[in-house]
Amino acid sequence: MDIIGQRNRLQYIILGLLSQQDQTGYDLTKAFEHEIGEFWQASHSQIYPQLQRLETAGDITHQDQIAGEKLAKKVYQLTAQGQKKLAAWVGEPSPELTATKDEFILKLYFIKSANDPRLGPMLQEQTQLHAEQLTHLQSRRAEVFPNQAAIDAAYGHYLILEHAIEREKHYVEWLNRAQ
Amino acid sequence: MDIIGQRNRLQYIILGLLSQQDQTGYDLTKAFEHEIGEFWQASHSQIYPQLQRLETAGDITHQDQIAGEKLAKKVYQLTAQGQKKLAAWVGEPSPELTATKDEFILKLYFIKSANDPRLGPMLQEQTQLHAEQLTHLQSRRAEVFPNQAAIDAAYGHYLILEHAIEREKHYVEWLNRAQ
DNA sequence: TTAAAACATGTAATTAATTACATGTTGAAA
DNA sequence: TTTCAACATGTAATTAATTACATGTTTTAA
Numbered sequence: 001m002d003i004i005g006q007r008n009r010l011q012y013i014i015l016g017l018l019s020q021q022d023q024t025g026y027d028l029t030k031a032f033e034h035e036i037g038e039f040w041q042a043s044h045s046q047i048y049p050q051l052q053r054l055e056t057a058g059d060i061t062h063q064d065q066i067a068g069e070k071l072a073k074k075v076y077q078l079t080a081q082g083q084k085k086l087a088a089w090v091g092e093p094s095p096e097l098t099a100t101k102d103e104f105i106l107k108l109y110f111i112k113s114a115n116d117p118r119l120g121p122m123l124q125e126q127t128q129l130h131a132e133q134l135t136h137l138q139s140r141r142a143e144v145f146p147n148q149a150a151i152d153a154a155y156g157h158y159l160i161l162e163h164a165i166e167r168e169k170h171y172v173e174w175l176n177r178a179q
Numbered sequence: 180m181d182i183i184g185q186r187n188r189l190q191y192i193i194l195g196l197l198s199q200q201d202q203t204g205y206d207l208t209k210a211f212e213h214e215i216g217e218f219w220q221a222s223h224s225q226i227y228p229q230l231q232r233l234e235t236a237g238d239i240t241h242q243d244q245i246a247g248e249k250l251a252k253k254v255y256q257l258t259a260q261g262q263k264k265l266a267a268w269v270g271e272p273s274p275e276l277t278a279t280k281d282e283f284i285l286k287l288y289f290i291k292s293a294n295d296p297r298l299g300p301m302l303q304e305q306t307q308l309h310a311e312q313l314t315h316l317q318s319r320r321a322e323v324f325p326n327q328a329a330i331d332a333a334y335g336h337y338l339i340l341e342h343a344i345e346r347e348k349h350y351v352e353w354l355n356r357a358q
Numbered sequence: 359t360t361a362a363a364a365c366a367t368g369t370a371a372t373t374a375a376t377t378a379c380a381t382g383t384t385g386a387a388a
Numbered sequence: 389t390t391t392c393a394a395c396a397t398g399t400a401a402t403t404a405a406t407t408a409c410a411t412g413t414t415t416t417a418a
Contacts, residue, residue: 246366
């Protein structure tokens with residue numbers, strides 16, 4: 001049972017986001033605060049250099065824009081080559097399992113007894129954390145997918161938001177059962 | 180909603196594993212193939228140097244052992260200081276959410292329409308992958324926790340195995356619903 | 359008996375990711 | 389009107405993680 005390593009998936013995520021709409025490095029950075037951030041993390045200090053590499057490689061180009069008086073923006077867009085590269089990646093099999101890193105679960109692993117006094121507070125803390133996240137995701141769903149048309153227009157996005165919601169729901173249920 | 184970074188959690192996992200029993204770097208490496216591997220990944224090339232650093236720091240010590248004719252082993256054990264360090268880590272709050280990295284989910288995010296011809300095969304591939312993992316984890320549970328006494332003796336371990344099983348179960352259910 | 363898999367321990371090179379440093383603009387609220 | 393948050397883009401330094409290199413022993417199955 002293999003676990004994935006990192007073979008520059010960030011480049012494909014950037015291509016994918018740019019396939020949805022032309023945008024700046026700043027916009028891309030913000031995207032990781034929403035749904036994709038549930039399944040991949042990246043910060044602006046990774047994103048800006050990666051944009052430069054993708055442009056050098058000919059997968060994207062950019063246009064300079066001035067917002068307001070003199071705020072310089074670089075609005076990136078896919079090239080035909082970038083589109084092909086994205087399609088090739090999406091079409092490839094993904095035969096490896098997800099790499100989860102959960103510090104709380106690790107700590108739990110080292111708790112031997114159900115009577116350990118640390119167990120209760122730990123479970124409560126996590127219950128609150130995940131319940132909050134669940135609420136956040138649910139309101140996000142209501143906001144982003146108010147009707148069937150919105151779902152049809154971004155079906156994959158809808159599926160992964162559903163997945164994230166259910167993940168949190170079951171996490172909370174498991175925590176409650178453990179308590 | 181913060182996502183965890185990496186602040187050398189590996190050292191604590193090693194301390195935790197050594198708190199369960201004295202063992203070698205090789206044994207620790209193997210441990211990541213089982214339950215903890217579901218929630219953290221590390222390879223021998225991270226583990227051996229980390230063992231050296233922990234020993235220098237005084238958290239662990241080792242004894243040399245010869246297996247068979249001349250196969251040299253280093254069996255590591257916690258020091259009192261290492262025990263304290265482990266307990267302090269377990270007792271700390273874990274206020275950050277899990278960092279998941281799921282390449283398949285990312286690809287899905289970039290599928291716009293429910294009619295995309297790539298969608299069916301993608302979902303089928305993942306269904307098989309996660310169904311296999313579920314079966315594996317269930318047989319692992321039967322093996323490691325054949326009775327209540329085994330559960331009572333390693334309650335945290337039992338909880339996280341249950342969690343991993345349910346995670347896979349719900350993943351498969353979600354995939355089936357998406358299909 | 360021999361070949362392959364598993365046991366056992368390391369280091370080196372590369373890539374990925376985090377955290378910190380660095381600078382400037384614009385819009386909104388006090 | 390000024391100050392704070394958000395917008396916007398980068399680089400540098402450090403740490404974490406992967407992949408490859410490197411070597412040798414023991415057990416198991418063909």
